Amino acid sequence: MLSRIRLIMWDTFLDVARHKMLMVHLVFVCISLGLFNLFGHFSTTPSLEYRMIQDVGLSIISLFGFLIALFIGSTTLRDEIQRKTVYAILTLPMGRWELYTGKFLGTLLAAVVNVLIMLGILTGLLYLKFGVLWTGFQWVALFMLFEFAIMTGMVLLFSLADSLIVCFSLSIFCVLIGNMAEHVQHLVREADIPLLSYLTDVVYCFIPNFGYFNIKFKILKDLTISPSFALWAAAYAACYLLFLLVAGSWALKKKDL
Amino acid sequence: MKELVVTEEITKIVGWWKKETIVDHVSITLHEGEIMGLLGPNGAGKTTTMKMLLGLTAISSGSARMFGAPVPTPASRIGVGFLPEAIQHPDHLTVHEYVRFHARLSGLSGNGSLVEEHLRRVEMWDHRDRLIIDCSKGMRQRADIARLLARRARLIFLDEPFSGLDPCGQVMLKELLVSLKEQKIGILVNSHAAGILADVCDRVCVMNKGKIILSDSLETLLKTSQTRVTTVFSSSAAASKFAEGRSSVPHRLIEPAGLEFLLEDSAGLNELVQAILNSDGKLAEVVPVMLTLDQLFVRVLSEQRPEVTGGNA
Numbered sequence: 001m002l003s004r005i006r007l008i009m010w011d012t013f014l015d016v017a018r019h020k021m022l023m024v025h026l027v028f029v030c031i032s033l034g035l036f037n038l039f040g041h042f043s044t045t046p047s048l049e050y051r052m053i054q055d056v057g058l059s060i061i062s063l064f065g066f067l068i069a070l071f072i073g074s075t076t077l078r079d080e081i082q083r084k085t086v087y088a089i090l091t092l093p094m095g096r097w098e099l100y101t102g103k104f105l106g107t108l109l110a111a112v113v114n115v116l117i118m119l120g121i122l123t124g125l126l127y128l129k130f131g132v133l134w135t136g137f138q139w140v141a142l143f144m145l146f147e148f149a150i151m152t153g154m155v156l157l158f159s160l161a162d163s164l165i166v167c168f169s170l171s172i173f174c175v176l177i178g179n180m181a182e183h184v185q186h187l188v189r190e191a192d193i194p195l196l197s198y199l200t201d202v203v204y205c206f207i208p209n210f211g212y213f214n215i216k217f218k219i220l221k222d223l224t225i226s227p228s229f230a231l232w233a234a235a236y237a238a239c240y241l242l243f244l245l246v247a248g249s250w251a252l253k254k255k256d257l
Numbered sequence: 258m259k260e261l262v263v264t265e266e267i268t269k270i271v272g273w274w275k276k277e278t279i280v281d282h283v284s285i286t287l288h289e290g291e292i293m294g295l296l297g298p299n300g301a302g303k304t305t306t307m308k309m310l311l312g313l314t315a316i317s318s319g320s321a322r323m324f325g326a327p328v329p330t331p332a333s334r335i336g337v338g339f340l341p342e343a344i345q346h347p348d349h350l351t352v353h354e355y356v357r358f359h360a361r362l363s364g365l366s367g368n369g370s371l372v373e374e375h376l377r378r379v380e381m382w383d384h385r386d387r388l389i390i391d392c393s394k395g396m397r398q399r400a401d402i403a404r405l406l407a408r409r410a411r412l413i414f415l416d417e418p419f420s421g422l423d424p425c426g427q428v429m430l431k432e433l434l435v436s437l438k439e440q441k442i443g444i445l446v447n448s449h450a451a452g453i454l455a456d457v458c459d460r461v462c463v464m465n466k467g468k469i470i471l472s473d474s475l476e477t478l479l480k481t482s483q484t485r486v487t488t489v490f491s492s493s494a495a496a497s498k499f500a501e502g503r504s505s506v507p508h509r510l511i512e513p514a515g516l517e518f519l520l521e522d523s524a525g526l527n528e529l530v531q532a533i534l535n536s537d538g539k540l541a542e543v544v545p546v547m548l549t550l551d552q553l554f555v556r557v558l559s560e561q562r563p564e565v566t567g568g569n570a
Binding site: 011083084094095256257 | 271308311331338345346358359361362363401404414
């Protein structure tokens, strides 16, 4: 069972990693990050320029990271079902959850590797330009990995919908609402309407709170990330990923192919 | 013979508001070493029947067992292989990698000798390093057969396997199926190409609108009650004179001096044969008329079609 999951995971990773669209995304990232030299004209001091590049660089990575999660999450399993290549696997004496778990892990691995590559490019560019190694890199990498792992898992779940538009719409909706979690909850508290507060709590039981992973402000201000906070974020990510895995396995089991 | 597949009144109903019955109380049995054809027009429910047996689609009602285990448990799919219609292949694997991947997924070691043996058997060993998507349809199909063999399939489902194959490919696939049958592998083949199925199948089920309308051994299905009697006379005049006296029996003249009679049943056979022997004709052959599977298929479907009544009174 574990060997099958591992095989499917590795095959999925290789399939995704070789996809041309991923290369296109990475090229765009390199071009975008390479435009950093323009920032020298707008900043007054090197430290300000450094912060601006970090800020914009992380925003670019967030955007492309989301696009990559959307692309690989929506195509990995869906393409296999449409091309009928999944039939050859599902007619083996195995549960559908094994296939889904292998696909889930392989897709997550591909997303993680892409995020690490993009962060590596940004860190490398910063070092080349300023000769300073980015000390908060490991925290940024960790929290971004949590964020994009959840995004990818979510898109993979939605890719089981019959329509690609439904998959994209649900994914974009969840990412937007998930990123606005703190603002929405603050507004609801200010409004002081119990029903609204209850509904918001219900919604945020299912939609992930991406605010937990948004540490860009802290990194730019050189604030420290406490280990307990990192552990809490890791536990939240792990629980949510487990929820996505179980939900996806159940949805695949019920789907008529 | 061991029963590999047994279905009892399996049904598939789809739709939320408007229900539609795709497969309607289908019961089939497939034994080891048997090739069964599921013949029917497009939309008859052949592929859905297969998918239900393979656990790809849920059964709405009824039950099915494969290798004695209830469908759709994983145990029912031990030793089962499926070749879907118009399957596409991964674009990142070579032929060898593709077969080895599936061998390893089946729990086999995927060692070189096993994969090599089956690739050689389907004449794909020389193309093992080609990307599978770069191979022709016939080659990809042979690679898929190697995939099924590499996982030691004892029961194989083929959905429109002859579709898109050139005549050489069809012949090769037919020979392969016959050789698999000799190894006691059970094979269920979907097709609407009746002529090709007739060359390989032992039994045929004809499906239409979700129901099985005919199911029997090929020999029994194609037999008719008709008999053809061919005779040769000394001259065309003698043949014509004999035929005049038998105008109620359908016949035709065969140049230069022959006659061919087609009897609907055996009632008049003795009388006709006696008459021929008493004349100066010589009996050439007396054979039962067999339909082709195409003819049977068309006949059965036309009987199924509702009559079109006329226009205004």
